[in-house]
Amino acid sequence: MTPSTPLLQTDLGIGPVHRGKVRDCYDLGERMLIVSTDRISAFDWILPTAIPDKGRVLTAISSFWFDWLGVEHHLITTDVTAMELPAGIDLAPLAGRSMLVRKASVVPFECVVRGWLAGSGLNEYRDAGTVCGISLPQGLRPGDQLPEPIFTPATKATSGHDENVPFSVMAKAIGPLADTLRAQSLEIYSRAAAYAAQRGIVLADTKFEWGQAEDGGLLLVDEVLTPDSSRFWPADEAGHGAVPGSFDKQFVRDWLEQTDWDKASPPPPLPESIVAETRRKYLEAFRLLTGRPLD
């Protein structure tokens, strides 16, 4: 497939827009339009170079999982011609990368599930033998699988980094709903991880967001089980005593590490070869997971 024109930003002029690092989200009242651009972030910076088709891959992966998981979710359609967007909007750049969703009241905790030891979990384990206050057996190596997946919520920080919190903090803030979200998050992670493992991808950890619909019903919202909200590792690299590079972003991180960029000023543009390799990795992640190429 030839790369499609990369999209760095949208400007649809419909309703208030919230721009995240990767997605442009338009508030349409009872609904929301979430457009995944081709922006990529690394070391907490949005890079100046886009990865063609990345937004389409992320949208297709979320859409695949919403369907596969079979839980109540917010996705109405990814078909831009069925969204009844105002006339005059050019649908072509939005096709394949947009989700029309039911707007929900989002639970203000990120529901993180970890099945393998990495990231902030690994740091805490090294210091204290725990991950988010949960005691783990001694002797685990970086990147090892945990005896069982653990639920490690984080607050949704409005600026800066999300903060890991003990489950008791979440339970105090939202009551019994916390137990439900923990059980549901662990359940869907375990099912998805078992499926992905058969397809050569380790879902080391992931972050779910949940919301409540008008009628009070629970909805899985945001993106789900994508390489941007999770750590995807090549299965054959996992469990050998070191944290594997992430399936999708490792080329970018490695390349940035060998430049003289100081991570404190705007990052340099990516060379074409790194863009092409990274794009290939995102497409490969989709193909491995779903068993078909992105069309």
Ligand SMILES: Nc1ncnc2c1ncn2[C@@H]1O[C@H](COP(=O)(O)OP(=O)(O)OP(=O)(O)O)[C@@H](O)[C@H]1O
């Ligand atoms: N169905 C929904 N209803 C209401 N809000 C939603 C829904 N689904 C997702 N959201 C919210 O939309 C926002 C998406 O923002 P996005 O993730 O792109 O950027 P961010 O979280 O501000 O920053 P970052 O790019 O660092 O993640 C999140 O605040 C998420 O909680």
Ligand SMILES: [Mg+2]
């Ligand atoms: Mg977010």
